[in-house]
Amino acid sequence: VVKHTGCGMLTFKNADAVAIVEKQLGPAAAQELQATSLDFLPFADLEQAVKDDVAYLTGSALVPHSVAVSGWVYEVETGRTRRVV
Numbered sequence: 001v002v003k004h005t006g007c008g009m010l011t012f013k014n015a016d017a018v019a020i021v022e023k024q025l026g027p028a029a030a031q032e033l034q035a036t037s038l039d040f041l042p043f044a045d046l047e048q049a050v051k052d053d054v055a056y057l058t059g060s061a062l063v064p065h066s067v068a069v070s071g072w073v074y075e076v077e078t079g080r081t082r083r084v085v
């Protein structure tokens, strides 16, 4: 799993996305969007999001234990990648 600094997913919450839809497409569109319970999967903490994704994958029966899973952050500012988990 690799996420990156400066990611747009750090900049909003689902409610913000719904508000944009409502502003751009109107209340009926926003209502339909909310009815689907669609999750845009934003996250507030970069490293925690990496850890959560790794935990999800290592805990999934769909990913055999023989598959190595690790989590990383690509630092856009430096060009370096560092291991989180």
Ligand SMILES: [Zn+2]
Pocket: 004, 006, 007, 008, 009
């Ligand atoms: Zn991104």
